[in-house]
Amino acid sequence: MRRADRLFQLIQILRRSSRPVTAAEMARELEVSPRTVYRDVADLIAQRVPVQGEAGLGYILDDSFDMPPLMLTPDEIEAAVLGAQWVAGRGDPVLANAARDLIAKITRVVPERLRPIIAHPATGTRPAAAPAAAPSADRIDLARTRVWIRDGRKIEIAYLDQHGDRTVRTVWPIILGFLDDTRMLAAWCELRQDFRHFRADRILAATFIEERYDLRPAALRQRWRRDMEKRRARERAA
Structure with a gap:
């Protein structure tokens, strides 16, 4: 993984957590050493990313931090489409239509090279065939x-x-x-x-x-x- 990608992933890990995340936890997810995480966190702080905490206790990202929208990764696209497919098949009419609209919006904004992930996904949900689900x-x-x-x-x-x-x-x-x-x-x-x-x-x-x-x-x-x-x-x- 490139260092720039790793720094972005570190921010993503901190953004999705409501509690301090230790370097060991981030290292396991990123498949790097805790020492690498410590160094990367120090670099983020030097770049004025509002990361708070310290080694041994964990780190948390200040709620005021705002990062501009970035392109979804293939795994993120697949996760979003899989969830939307499930809702489209099992949600009430309003949610089902919102799920289909979400898939259409994702299809329009992703680059052409990523659209096959949506058109031919590697994951899927079981059709909702039970009468009670109608x-x-x-x-x-x-x-x-x-x-x-x-x-x-x-x-x-x-x-x-x-x-x-x-x-x-x-x-x-x-x-x-x-x-x-x-x-x-x-x-x-x-x-x-x-x-x-x-x-x-x-x-x-x-x-x-x-x-x-x-x-x-x-x-x-x-x-x-x-x-x-x-x-x-x-x-x-x-």
């Missing part, structure tokens, strides 16, 4: 649900559980999960006073309420993740 099976507007998740607003749903019992619940939507055969809405349920997961194809009706819940969406999501980690830990211990 958008018509969902009785909730998933595009609007995503807006309510971002805004931190409540949704009232009429839900049919696995036993066939119908309930009406007010939920604080957290995240939409797209699985191979269905879609799931994770939410805080006011009725149960706990986190619950609802299959989109079992939601009989949905009313989008303008009222916001009391937490920031990011804080609610963090609580849900901690709850999920505790549940998984209990399952492993059982």
Whole structure:
């Protein structure tokens, strides 16, 4: 790997991490020695790249750093196209169209020599053939649900559980999960006073309420993740 490419990769590693990254971690990814990483980090700092930290503790890139757009690598193109293909086959209509538009935009901006990676990729996803994955099976507007998740607003749903019992619940939507055969809405349920997961194809009706819940969406999501980690830990211990 050329030194210029290695310096760019170092910046990329630091940009994608929210915590300090040690020289040993970067050295393993770049397949070089920690001493080389120390030298490269010193060169970046000398070039006024705002890298903070020190040897043994790790390095972090200041949030104020802004790097001009650079051409995607072949692996980055393949990763983006693979993800977009999966969403195009399994997302709701709005997301599916956005995924196709993304592939078209990538195709237009990459050099001609890289376009075969998009036209004839070395990776692929399994076609979404399960009937439950069809958008018509969902009785909730998933595009609007995503807006309510971002805004931190409540949704009232009429839900049919696995036993066939119908309930009406007010939920604080957290995240939409797209699985191979269905879609799931994770939410805080006011009725149960706990986190619950609802299959989109079992939601009989949905009313989008303008009222916001009391937490920031990011804080609610963090609580849900901690709850999920505790549940998984209990399952492993059982």
